[in-house]
Amino acid sequence: MVIGNSASMLNGAPVTTQDIDLLIRDTRLNRRKLARFAEEIGGSAPRRVSELSNVEWIEGDLAVPVEIHFDRISGGLTFSSIRSRAHLVAVGDEKLAVAALADVIRSKQAANRPKDRAVLPILRDTMAVKTKIE
Amino acid sequence: MGRKGGRSRSTAKRSASRRNGARGGRPRNAELFARTVREVCIALAPQVPQIDPGDLNLIVRCLLLPPARRAVFVTRRKDGRYVF
Numbered sequence: 001m002v003i004g005n006s007a008s009m010l011n012g013a014p015v016t017t018q019d020i021d022l023l024i025r026d027t028r029l030n031r032r033k034l035a036r037f038a039e040e041i042g043g044s045a046p047r048r049v050s051e052l053s054n055v056e057w058i059e060g061d062l063a064v065p066v067e068i069h070f071d072r073i074s075g076g077l078t079f080s081s082i083r084s085r086a087h088l089v090a091v092g093d094e095k096l097a098v099a100a101l102a103d104v105i106r107s108k109q110a111a112n113r114p115k116d117r118a119v120l121p122i123l124r125d126t127m128a129v130k131t132k133i134e
Numbered sequence: 135m136g137r138k139g140g141r142s143r144s145t146a147k148r149s150a151s152r153r154n155g156a157r158g159g160r161p162r163n164a165e166l167f168a169r170t171v172r173e174v175c176i177a178l179a180p181q182v183p184q185i186d187p188g189d190l191n192l193i194v195r196c197l198l199l200p201p202a203r204r205a206v207f208v209t210r211r212k213d214g215r216y217v218f
Contacts, residue, residue: 009196009204010201010204012193012196012197012199012201012204014189014192014193014195014196089201089202090201090202091201091202122193125182125184125185125189125190125193126193126196126197128182128184128185129178129182129185129190129193129194129197132178132182133174133194133197
């Protein structure tokens with residue numbers, strides 16, 4: 001499932017990002033899929049961002065790295081809760097499960113890093129406009 | 135019988151086509167899209183006065199784009215140049 005600012009973009013927010021964040025369930029099958037995915041994008045094996053974090057990243061031929069989050073993200077958001085509000089977005093021949101903008105905002109509020117605080121105003125504005133348009 | 139092609143002789147139709155497109159005929163898709171964005175912004179602006187008009191324009195544009203055109207990733211070609 002696509003989360004983070006990639007999800008914001010696919011939700012229509014005018015933002016950019018330096019990575020692609022994915023949220024998956026931490027299962028043996030998914031670990032195998034992840035290794036295959038890394039291979040397909042010509043990337044490194046997934047490795048931890050830091051010792052203190054369970055987030056992993058893949059450096060590949062995509063020019064931006066792919067960050068993998070397992071089971072939950074900031075804001076107490078679990079895979080199931082995010083998936084229940086996610087929607088499918090067609091990109092080329094693929095359909096991507098994309099986290100709802102409200103969930104991206106909630107996780108960024110909770111993470112509260114400078115880069116999250118920088119992007120929150122435009123995400124909130126997008127949310128307000130989206131609500132009016134829909 | 136009926137119209138056999140060629141330009142319409144109606145002045146009203148000819149002037150309408152001049153209004154719609156710069157050189158007559160249907161306006162380009164980009165023109166139509168820009169008009170729609172502008173119309174939506176005008177309608178929404180009073181409802182979201184806290185949003186800067188420039189930001190509102192950006193947001194509405196992104197929301198009205200088809201999802202596949204919203205995400206722009208930079209990728210490196212084999213020749214080392216970067217493309218969208």
